[in-house]
């Protein structure tokens with residue numbers, strides 16, 4: 500898979516993409532992530548990418564031309580499955596959406612800043628808008644990093660144990676059961692007996708019942724959907 504990220508702050512991705520699972524997936528060649536500095540696509544001599552909004556006191560808005568130049572350049576090189584804009588009013592990022600995006604070959608992610616981007620970019624160049632939650636961030640970069648991480652870990656080969664993405668929360672409409680490691684007893688805080696039984700069938704039943712109970716308590720809306728199935 501190839502992910503092209505358009506941003507005015509490429510350095511913000513240092514860290515999220517240079518550690519852990521995303522780094523490993525890049526090194527293994529499972530995913531190629533390209534950061535494009537939007538200023539490189541500005542024809543302005545000061546490399547401007549923003550301008551005043553057409554309404555007094557409304558703040559700065561990202562201009563169409565640099566964004567169009569960058570997206571057009573990328574599109575001339577290959578076909579894209581989606582051109583995504585990170586936006587607080589976009590479709591909320593959920594596990595099913597991450598699953599769907601992880602099947603794609605090429606995607607572009609545009610990070611906004613200031614008051615946002617000129618609406619005509621959204622109308623003519625963007626095919627999908629994604630929000631990471633109902634709150635406002637200063638820019639799209641953190642959202643793009645979250646989105647990329649949620650996608651990359653689903654690509655086969657990214658996780659060392661391929662089945663483990665499938666047993667994560669939300670994959671089957673359930674949150675995860677609790678997990679434990681050694682020691683069995685820490686200051687009298689003990690691991691549930693059933694996990695030490697060595698009986699896989701009983702352990703799996705316990706995990707399912709814990710997952711169901713947690714879903715009912717913590718995500719009642721998800722539990723209602725499960726009940727209907």
Ligand code: SAH
Nearest residue numbers: 585586587611615630631635636638639642
């Ligand atoms: N004025 C806009 C907010 C702009 S915030 C509004 O009220 O809707 C600046 C940029 O941060 C946006 O262009 C977007 O790319 C990004 N951003 C902010 N909150 C986000 C969220 N919850 N999810 C994804 N991107 C977000």
